[in-house]
Amino acid sequence: MYGWIWRHLPGNVWVKALISLALMLLVVYVLFQYVFPWAEPLLPFNDVTVDNQ
């Protein structure tokens, strides 16, 4: 998978490295901004009240 992505990135090694870094940052951003906030309430840390268990 990662080899496939690497081969399909344009440019020389430095451009490829730069683009991969940008892609990684984008993935981390999407995870922190959208995926994890959605997943976190499924864990038990939000249950602090006595009525809406």
Add this chain to the structure above:
Amino acid sequence: MRVVVRAVSELCITVGTLIVLFVVYVLFWTGVRADGAMNHQIDVLQDRWAKQTAHPTTTPSPSTTAAPAPPAPYAAGKPFAIMYIPRLGFTWNKPVLENTEVSTLKKGLGHYANTARLGQEGNFAVAGHRRTYGDPFVNFPRLRPGDAVVLTDGTTWFTYRIDKGPYKTVPTDVEVIDPVPRKSGYTREGRYLTLTTCDPEWGHSHRLIVWAHLDSTQPVEAGKPAALRR
């Protein structure tokens, strides 16, 4: 064969990275976000109170003898008070917001919407996170009878004194936030405060409760109450 091994190992690395990132998010990033959100809520409150105190003198009400109008109900998800608990740290202060929805508790402590107003007859019940989202109640078990819980709504300081707790119970025990909470030892109506959080620290099988009664009030013009002075 080599392709399969490579695919499986790449998958394992990806899943491992995801898990590490998620742990970082839960342990660290929710705290960063919550601290920012709580400070913002406190700023909102202080701005609002600064405006309140600036205006009333310029517009004297014509009917000063009439009973004051009943205060507006707390707006859902909006802050209305700041809580101080010296036992949890001299700089510990958190905004109290109306209702106990998940999104509200990310920004501060949550006031159970169906319980009494701050300082009024009945039970003013507040819930807060034990862990994640800034860990507001991480040291909840350190609370002891006699500890002060101080709140301000911008016009009055309310000093509550803890009478009982931490008391461990189950999540379905809704009677702990009744106007006269069962198991609290209170026998008649009064101005009470209940704090709830989860127990164990990272779990959700139980709840920790403390109960307090209103000990004293004073207008903000009179300065901070004794419990908050160093």
